[in-house]
Amino acid sequence: MKKPAEIYAILKEKFGEEKVEIKEDAKVAPWMVVAPDAIREITKFLRDDDDLDFDYLMCLSGVHYQKDNTLGVTYHINSTRKKHSLILKCIVSEDNPHVPSIESVWKTADWHEREAYDMVGIMFDGHPDLRRILCPDDWEGYPLRKDYKVQEYYRGMKVPY
Amino acid sequence: MVETLEQFIPYPIIALVIHAALPLAVIFPYVLFAIWMERKVSAHMQDRLGPMRVGGWHGWAQTIADMIKMIQKEDIVPNRSDKFLFKFAPYLAFMGSYAAFAVIPFSSEYIGAHLDVGAFYLLAVTSVVTLSIIMAGWASNNKWSLLGAMRATAQIVSYEVPTVVAVLSVIVVTGTLNLMTISEMQSGSIFNWMIFHSPFLFIAFMLYFVSSLAEVNRTPFDLPESESELVGGFHTEYSGMRWGIFMLAEYADMLLVSLLGTVLFFGAWNSPFGDFMSGPVWGVFWMISKGMVFIFVMMWLRWTLPRLRVDQLMDVCWKYLIPFAFINLVLIALWEMLF
Amino acid sequence: MPELRTEEMVINMGPQHPSTHGVLRVELVLDGEIVVDAIPHIGYLHRCFEKHSESMNDYQQVIPYVDRMDYVAAMSNELGYAIAMERMLEIEVPERVEYIRVIFAELQRIASHLLAIGTYGLDIGAFTPFLHCFRDRERILDIFESTCGARLLYNYIWVGGLSHDVPLDFKEKVRDFVKYFPPKIKEYNDLLTYNKIFIDRTADVGVLPSEVALNYASSGPVLRGSGVNWDLRRDDPYSIYDRFEYDVVVGKGEMGTVGDCWDRYIVRVREMEQSIRIIEQAVEQMPDEGDVKAAVPKRIRPPEGEVYARTETPRGELGYYIISDGSMSPYRVKARSPCFVNLSVLPAISRGSMVADIVAIIGSIDIVLGEVDR
Numbered sequence: 001m002k003k004p005a006e007i008y009a010i011l012k013e014k015f016g017e018e019k020v021e022i023k024e025d026a027k028v029a030p031w032m033v034v035a036p037d038a039i040r041e042i043t044k045f046l047r048d049d050d051d052l053d054f055d056y057l058m059c060l061s062g063v064h065y066q067k068d069n070t071l072g073v074t075y076h077i078n079s080t081r082k083k084h085s086l087i088l089k090c091i092v093s094e095d096n097p098h099v100p101s102i103e104s105v106w107k108t109a110d111w112h113e114r115e116a117y118d119m120v121g122i123m124f125d126g127h128p129d130l131r132r133i134l135c136p137d138d139w140e141g142y143p144l145r146k147d148y149k150v151q152e153y154y155r156g157m158k159v160p161y
Numbered sequence: 162m163v164e165t166l167e168q169f170i171p172y173p174i175i176a177l178v179i180h181a182a183l184p185l186a187v188i189f190p191y192v193l194f195a196i197w198m199e200r201k202v203s204a205h206m207q208d209r210l211g212p213m214r215v216g217g218w219h220g221w222a223q224t225i226a227d228m229i230k231m232i233q234k235e236d237i238v239p240n241r242s243d244k245f246l247f248k249f250a251p252y253l254a255f256m257g258s259y260a261a262f263a264v265i266p267f268s269s270e271y272i273g274a275h276l277d278v279g280a281f282y283l284l285a286v287t288s289v290v291t292l293s294i295i296m297a298g299w300a301s302n303n304k305w306s307l308l309g310a311m312r313a314t315a316q317i318v319s320y321e322v323p324t325v326v327a328v329l330s331v332i333v334v335t336g337t338l339n340l341m342t343i344s345e346m347q348s349g350s351i352f353n354w355m356i357f358h359s360p361f362l363f364i365a366f367m368l369y370f371v372s373s374l375a376e377v378n379r380t381p382f383d384l385p386e387s388e389s390e391l392v393g394g395f396h397t398e399y400s401g402m403r404w405g406i407f408m409l410a411e412y413a414d415m416l417l418v419s420l421l422g423t424v425l426f427f428g429a430w431n432s433p434f435g436d437f438m439s440g441p442v443w444g445v446f447w448m449i450s451k452g453m454v455f456i457f458v459m460m461w462l463r464w465t466l467p468r469l470r471v472d473q474l475m476d477v478c479w480k481y482l483i484p485f486a487f488i489n490l491v492l493i494a495l496w497e498m499l500f
Numbered sequence: 501m502p503e504l505r506t507e508e509m510v511i512n513m514g515p516q517h518p519s520t521h522g523v524l525r526v527e528l529v530l531d532g533e534i535v536v537d538a539i540p541h542i543g544y545l546h547r548c549f550e551k552h553s554e555s556m557n558d559y560q561q562v563i564p565y566v567d568r569m570d571y572v573a574a575m576s577n578e579l580g581y582a583i584a585m586e587r588m589l590e591i592e593v594p595e596r597v598e599y600i601r602v603i604f605a606e607l608q609r610i611a612s613h614l615l616a617i618g619t620y621g622l623d624i625g626a627f628t629p630f631l632h633c634f635r636d637r638e639r640i641l642d643i644f645e646s647t648c649g650a651r652l653l654y655n656y657i658w659v660g661g662l663s664h665d666v667p668l669d670f671k672e673k674v675r676d677f678v679k680y681f682p683p684k685i686k687e688y689n690d691l692l693t694y695n696k697i698f699i700d701r702t703a704d705v706g707v708l709p710s711e712v713a714l715n716y717a718s719s720g721p722v723l724r725g726s727g728v729n730w731d732l733r734r735d736d737p738y739s740i741y742d743r744f745e746y747d748v749v750v751g752k753g754e755m756g757t758v759g760d761c762w763d764r765y766i767v768r769v770r771e772m773e774q775s776i777r778i779i780e781q782a783v784e785q786m787p788d789e790g791d792v793k794a795a796v797p798k799r800i801r802p803p804e805g806e807v808y809a810r811t812e813t814p815r816g817e818l819g820y821y822i823i824s825d826g827s828m829s830p831y832r833v834k835a836r837s838p839c840f841v842n843l844s845v846l847p848a849i850s851r852g853s854m855v856a857d858i859v860a861i862i863g864s865i866d867i868v869l870g871e872v873d874r
Contacts, residue, residue, distance in 0.1 A: 058817065059821055061821050107848075111844040
């Protein structure tokens with residue numbers, strides 16, 4: 001059982017201060033911002049390290065932060081043996097929303113990433129099968145973006161009713 | 162029986178037609194009753210009441226109402242199907258089972274055709290049902306139907322073997338293939354029935370019953386239809402009256418194997434009380450009621466057991482039933498030689 | 501002789517298929533009856549409740565939407581959402597409310613497992629257990645109905661409390677059910693669980709090893725069926741589950757391999773017994789007096805921030821990730837639905853099995869498409 005601050009100390013030592021940053025001011029639990037290019041190594045380290053042992057990706061969500069014109073990916077991870085959990089975030093710009101896929105670390109990220117791509121429009125590099133999952137394959141736009149406008153017609157069918 | 166009819170009816174050809182249609186007078190009311198009974202049996206096993214409204218007393222007219230509904234339905238034939246085969250398959254299914262009724266002795270006075278190879282003819286002609294299932298599955302142009310048809314063929318062809326060997330066990334004892342003669346041999350007391358002849362014949366009966374369940378596609382061997390896997394199996398694309406005829410054929414098949422079981426093992430039309438309540442008319446009564454007992458057991462099994470998987474089905478047949486059946490046959494032959 | 505040409509057959513199982521438990525489509529690549537590959541396609545029930553909630557202008561009004569996710573265990577969905585919001589707002593919920601919530605959540609678990617077991621029997625081809633399960637589920641729904649007037653979608657558990665109090669004879673009804681139910685479990689076991697054909701169909705089928713289960717983040721009976729001792733009620737306690745005595749049921753591979761369909765099935769059956777134990781204790785401890793709406797806020801305006809709360813629903817870990825920007829409507833609501841995640845393991849465990857096994861595997865994962873697609 002480790003506190004997020006302790007985990008942060010380990011990560012800072014291993015990957016350097018520019019790759020991870022902790023936000024202690026968060027209301028319910030502290031979270032860390034991870035540089036997108038380091039997310040795969042960090043998650044792999046978190047999974048494989050014996051003291052950390054994060055074997056369970058609870059949730060992966062895409063979020064659109066309209067104020068900052070950024071998109072975020074939130075990773076909620078958890079260890080079933082050590083019983084601690086951690087929140088990681090990757091923030092990327094709206095114009096170039098590319099985050100490395102962590103499908104190779106936790107298989108469950110496969111569908112979660114497809115959902116985040118479908119709903120918020122984040123591109124996961126290295127994902128084996130990045131297709132839309134909930135919307136039809138030829139749907140336009142990303143519904144969970146704040147500036148999303150629903151398309152007029154989908155294959156000749158009127159969409160907003 | 163034909164001779165009697167010819168006395169009343171001036172044209173022999175009409176007499177023949179009536180003679181040939183007589184089993185229908187049993188089959189149609191039986192199917193209506195059996196479907197109603199199946200619903201009632203299942204309902205009571207499942208803590209329900211089943212049909213209660215149509216016709217008043219316990220919904221006795223439910224199947225009649227269903228039949229009228231089914232006749233009125235649109236006759237849908239899928240667009241890209243093989244239309245002729247698609248339309249013909251249900252009739253062939255019913256023809257196969259109806260033709261087999263020709264050699265079933267319904268009573269001491271009535272049998273469709275006095276064939277000396279009755280049992281052989283019956284087993285041969287019921288194989289036509291396989292053909293109709295394949296036709297239906299192939300012609301529907303539906304992959305689920307095709308899968309169902311493939312399963313059905315594999316299943317029926319495999320289970321024909323233990324069925325035949327179990328029938329053969331009786332033939333070894335009786336020495337004749339004529340079903341009427343076999344029935345007559347069992348008259349007199351209840352202990353003349355084949356089932357009491359030797360312990361091995363009892364085993365033969367069990368083998369016969371299990372494999373005949375598979376022959377008529379009843380649970381736990383209802384893989385060709387298996388509605389939870391293959392949607393409806395070979396009759397996925399059928400609706401209305403054509404589907405109804407498949408249903409008719411299925412229930413007719415059930416009656417057929419039950420009656421054959423009765424003839425071979427349970428004294429056919431003979432009364433269980435010796436001379437009491439025996440005679441040609443009582444014969445029909447005994448025949449049908451013995452058959453209904455088996456049909457009830459089939460329903461009972463259907464609403465209790467889950468379904469086997471296709472490879473397990475084949476295992477049961479080739480690894481257990483067939484070796485048992487053959488060993489049993491040899492033992493019966495030995496028994497016959499010794500006693 | 502020319503060589504015979506063989507090819508694999510692609511067949512669409514669903515969206516209209518009796519055993520996909522809704523509108524799931526699985527693209528099966530078949531070699532005869534052997535499954536070469538199974539690709540699930542989802543989204544037929546997608547309503548994007550997450551987008552709807554963002555324009556709701558009231559956190560309380562999201563609850564009817566979460567009801568409709570897992571529509572056979574709506575009470576558990578509401579509980580999860582209420583707990584997430586209470587954590588965000590730092591609301592202390594009255595004693596009595598906690599007990600009523602636990603009783604309802606556990607009754608809901610039994611009702612949901614009954615449905616799962618019943619339909620699983622149906623998938624395997626046994627029709628009768630299905631109706632027996634429905635008969636008993638009906639009794640639970642009657643209790644729900646007498647409390648909140650609804651049988652499926654309740655809108656009963658609110659943020660900070662309940663929509664209204666339980667009826668006067670509530671305890672009596674629950675006690676009656678607790679007495680009535682355990683013999684019925686034995687009945688199901690006799691009829692289905694230990695049936696030889698049923699065991700043959702489910703044991704050693706769709707084996708999900710524990711590492712794979714964790715890697716795919718399966719949860720609930722699917723994870724426990726693989727032998728992982730993990731139950732959020734005990735390992736990440738919420739509400740008042742730490743006050744009750746119960747066992748976490750895990751699959752042991754009694755009939756075959758650990759993590760096969762039979763294990764997942766038996767976990768559900770035994771969990772019902774444990775839920776009965778919890779209900780029994782909760783009814784005894786539940787206080788008789790207390791206002792269930794005492795802590796319900798008049799208007800909900802949470803501070804800026806975010807919360808992730810997870811609860812153990814009948815199907816597994818239901819997590820709500822709620823972001824608030826300080827306004828009246830949520831900035832982002834994300835539901836981590838257990839069915840969505842559990843279903844993603846389907847291709848991994850169904851390769852090489854037969855068509856009939858696919859039905860058994862889907863049934864043993866116990867998905868509700870309303871929750872998969874949200």
